[in-house]
Amino acid sequence: xxxxxxxxxxxxxxxxxxxxxxxxxxxxxxxxxxxxxxxxxxxxxxxxxxxxxxxxxxxxxxxxxxxxxxxxxxxxxxxxxxxxxxxxxxxxxxxxxxxxxxxxxxxxxxxxxxxxxxxxxxxxxxxxxxxxxxxxxxxxxxxxxxxxxxxxxxxxxxxxxxxxxxxxxxxxxxxxxxxxxxxxxxxxxxxxxxxxxxxxxxxxxxxxxxxxxxxxxxxxxxxxxxxxxxxxxxxx
Amino acid sequence: xxxxxxxxxxxxxxxxxxxxxxxxxxxxxxxxxxxxxxxxxxxxxxxxxxxxxxxxxxxxxxxxxxxxxxxxxxxxxxxxxxxxxxxxxxxxxxxxxxxxxxxxxxxxxxxxxxxxxxxxxxxxxxxxxxxxxxxxxxxxxxxxxxxxxxxxxxxxxxxxxxxxxxxxxxxxxxxxxxxxxxxxxxxxxxxxxxxxxxxxxxxxxxxxxxxxxxxxxxxxxxxxxxxxxxxxxxxxxxxxxxxxxxxxxxx
Numbered sequence: 001x002x003x004x005x006x007x008x009x010x011x012x013x014x015x016x017x018x019x020x021x022x023x024x025x026x027x028x029x030x031x032x033x034x035x036x037x038x039x040x041x042x043x044x045x046x047x048x049x050x051x052x053x054x055x056x057x058x059x060x061x062x063x064x065x066x067x068x069x070x071x072x073x074x075x076x077x078x079x080x081x082x083x084x085x086x087x088x089x090x091x092x093x094x095x096x097x098x099x100x101x102x103x104x105x106x107x108x109x110x111x112x113x114x115x116x117x118x119x120x121x122x123x124x125x126x127x128x129x130x131x132x133x134x135x136x137x138x139x140x141x142x143x144x145x146x147x148x149x150x151x152x153x154x155x156x157x158x159x160x161x162x163x164x165x166x167x168x169x170x171x172x173x174x175x176x177x178x179x180x181x182x183x184x185x186x187x188x189x190x191x192x193x194x195x196x197x198x199x200x201x202x203x204x205x206x207x208x209x210x211x212x213x214x215x216x217x218x219x220x221x222x223x224x225x226x227x228x229x230x231x232x233x234x235x236x
Numbered sequence: 237x238x239x240x241x242x243x244x245x246x247x248x249x250x251x252x253x254x255x256x257x258x259x260x261x262x263x264x265x266x267x268x269x270x271x272x273x274x275x276x277x278x279x280x281x282x283x284x285x286x287x288x289x290x291x292x293x294x295x296x297x298x299x300x301x302x303x304x305x306x307x308x309x310x311x312x313x314x315x316x317x318x319x320x321x322x323x324x325x326x327x328x329x330x331x332x333x334x335x336x337x338x339x340x341x342x343x344x345x346x347x348x349x350x351x352x353x354x355x356x357x358x359x360x361x362x363x364x365x366x367x368x369x370x371x372x373x374x375x376x377x378x379x380x381x382x383x384x385x386x387x388x389x390x391x392x393x394x395x396x397x398x399x400x401x402x403x404x405x406x407x408x409x410x411x412x413x414x415x416x417x418x419x420x421x422x423x424x425x426x427x428x429x430x431x432x433x434x435x436x437x438x439x440x441x442x443x444x445x446x447x448x449x450x451x452x453x454x455x456x457x458x459x460x461x462x463x464x465x466x467x468x469x470x471x472x473x474x475x476x477x478x479x480x481x482x483x484x485x486x487x
Contacts, residue, residue: 031316033452035416099317099418099449182446208463219462220422221446223454225414225476230316 024108024138027234030091030119030149031101034228036221038179039096039131040071040122044104046114047085052135053118054198060154062168064120064198068130068154070166070174071122086114095178096121108138119149119231123224125173125183125217128157129201131229144234148227153202155195161204161215162187173216182221184210200226282370285487286399288350290362290380291480293411296471298431299356299392299479300331300383303340303349306368306376306399310345313379313395314450320417322441327381328389328417330430330438331355336381347372355385365486376400380412380481385431386468389420389445390453392478399483407484411477414453418445424456424466434467 028044045053053076054064063075073089080087088104096102108114119133132152139145153159157171163183164172175183190205191214206219288304305311314324323335333351340346347368356362368376377396384390392412402408416422421444427436457463460470 033316035451035454036446098447099451101317220457221454223457225453225455225474227413227476228452 024140025236026106026108026138027103027236028088028091028106028117028119029101029103029232029234030096031230031232032096032098032228033230034098034123034224036098036182036218037126037224037228038098038124039092039229040067040124041073041090041094042088042092042096042102042104042119042121043067043073043076043080044088044091044106045080045085045118046087046106046108046111046138047080047083047116047118047135048113049116049135049137051080051083051085051116053079053120054132054134054152054154056152056198056200058197060156060198065128065154065156065168067120068122068128069157069168069170071124072166073120076120084111084113086111095124095176097178117231117233119229123151123228124179125161125175125222126201126204127159127161127171127173128154130154133229133231138233139235142235144232147231147233149229149231150226151201151203151224151228153195153199155197155199158192158194159204160189160192161206161217162189163216182218184213184216184218186212187216188212188214190214283367283487284370284373284485286366286378286402287484287486288364288366288378288380289482289484290356290364290382292356292358292360292478293480294358294384294474294478296358296433297384297386297474297478298358299362300327300385301333301354302352302356302362302364302380302382303327303333303336304351304364304366305337305340305346305379306348306366306372307340307343307379307396308345308347308375309377309396311340311343311379313381313393314415314417316451317449319448320419320450324381324391324417325389325419326439328383328391329420329440331383331385332438333381347376356382374400378483382479384414384474384478386429386433386472387431387456388422388424388428389417390414390456391417394481397481397483399485402483402485404485404487407482409480409482412479412481413476414455414474414478416445416451416453418447418449418451419443421445422454422456424458424463424468426467429467433469433472436467
């Protein structure tokens with residue numbers, strides 16, 4: 001007989017999965033797999049299955065927009081706290097650099113309903129791109145599990161790819177320290193429109209002219225292939 | 237995969253036949269032995285065999301000779317965010333796995349190594365046989381690595397895939413992505429890419445990438461996407477996954 005196991009199961013120590021909800025002592029490590037994209041402060045949350053922070057194909061919430069356009073997770077933090085989620089904010093203490101990882105310990109003891117895991121953070125430099133692990137069921141058997149994370153576009157800002165602001169509705173991308181150093185200047189702006197719904201990001205286009213051109217993204221550096229991150233969930 | 241199933245079947249038949257002859261021999265020996273306690277059979281190491289199959293899922297990226305390493309958690313091919321070893325750099329920039337395999341064979345935790353005899357072209361499948369001792373099964377993992385040769389330093393790899401608990405006939409399949417070893421800038425320039433797209437330089441000890449760390453690969457830009465100095469064309473692009481890697485326990 002041929003057994004075909006999922007990618008996920010290869011990296012686990014567990015041999016069976018339980019579908020009963022239970023509290024868990026969890027270690028969540030987020031690894032930035034990209035070559036040149038920074039992640040803004042991470043929002044990591046265990047929550048009830050119905051409390052997802054976004055749904056592909058539908059408009060972003062104002063809180064998701066603030067995270068995706070400027071890395072501001074205060075709105076999502078408030079939303080998730082209001083529904084009793086177990087959250088970790090800013091595990092990397094700032095930007096998570098390419099190749100770097102950060103770990104948060106969360107414990108859902110006493111919050112039995114928080115059976116699903118979400119991890120989001122803005123990707124810089126982008127207009128409104130973000131990493132999204134969207135409400136996956138948290139395994140209950142002790143072990144370490146790996147989840148691949150894709151890049152999404154919140155659909156709230158046109159991807160003009162030039163420097164600008166991080167507040168919701170303000171065009172352009174914010175460029176803190178290392179993003180400033182790696183990005184071009186004086187781009188004329190890629191001509192494009194707002195999509196108005198969350199979707200898988202179509203990637204940056206960039207250009208090879210650091211001092212002009214249409215984009216302030218470096219076409220060889222500010223690009224990615226999914227997955228852009230891996231999340232390692234250790235159930236203790 | 238009918239070929240693999242047939243192979244398993246024939247191996248199973250061979251095993252059964254071997255068992256028959258072995259027991260027949262034992263009986264003959266016992267018949268000729270006057271003592272009440274038969275002599276202890278000579279302790280021979282019991283081996284287990286896996287077949288590792290790698291399918292190149294790209295359109296125009298031949299894989300350099302694939303290296304397969306069986307090991308415990310003491311060995312790691314590379315870590316995301318850490319610098320590449322020189323032997324991995326040699327593989328990633330020039331497609332030569334000899335240094336990587338030589339280093340692995342003296343590394344702690346490595347149980348066996350195998351290399352393909354030649355490259356694996358786009359769409360092609362490489363089947364490699366990996367044998368370890370049965371005693372090594374607890375904690376046994378396998379890593380597989382190869383260069384995408386029409387690139388500066390792109391590799392595909394699976395690291396530390398667990399083979400523990402696999403029984404004869406079991407098969408596991410994973411997909412693998414591409415990684416950038418961070419040892420050579422992704423210039424895509426003429427003379428820097430060893431594959432048939434260029435025929436340029438392989439290993440160069442200089443480390444001139446934007447960061448001297450291994451990460452996921454961002455893909456190639458190519459001349460058709462606006463990098464005028466690139467020797468690559470749009471056909472050399474790839475997306476994830478770049479390979480399907482199956483491991484079957486055949487013995």
